[in-house]
Amino acid sequence: MVMEWVIAxxxxxxxxxxxxxxAMLDYTHHxxxxxxxxxxxxxxxxxxxxxxxxxxxxxxMFSV
Numbered sequence: 001m002v003m004e005w006v007i008a009x010x011x012x013x014x015x016x017x018x019x020x021x022x023a024m025l026d027y028t029h030h031x032x033x034x035x036x037x038x039x040x041x042x043x044x045x046x047x048x049x050x051x052x053x054x055x056x057x058x059x060x061m062f063s064v
Contacts, residue, residue: 003043013040 002016002025015021017039029035038046 002037003046006043007047013043016040016043 005011006013006016016037022035022037025035025037
């Protein structure tokens with residue numbers, strides 16, 4: 001969910017580390033437990049892996 005927000009709203013990776021952002025997600029979570037929110041490096045790593053995976057899918061599609 002966080003990664004999709006970063007992409008859809010064209011936000012810098014470090015936005016996920018802002019206290020205000022974390023407080024908003026904790027507030028909407030409603031369980032009283034703290035959420036595990038990936039940091040900027042985790043978001044970047046996941047996004048880069050998604051891109052690599054998509055490139056590989058396209059390569060396979062055209063190689064058939």
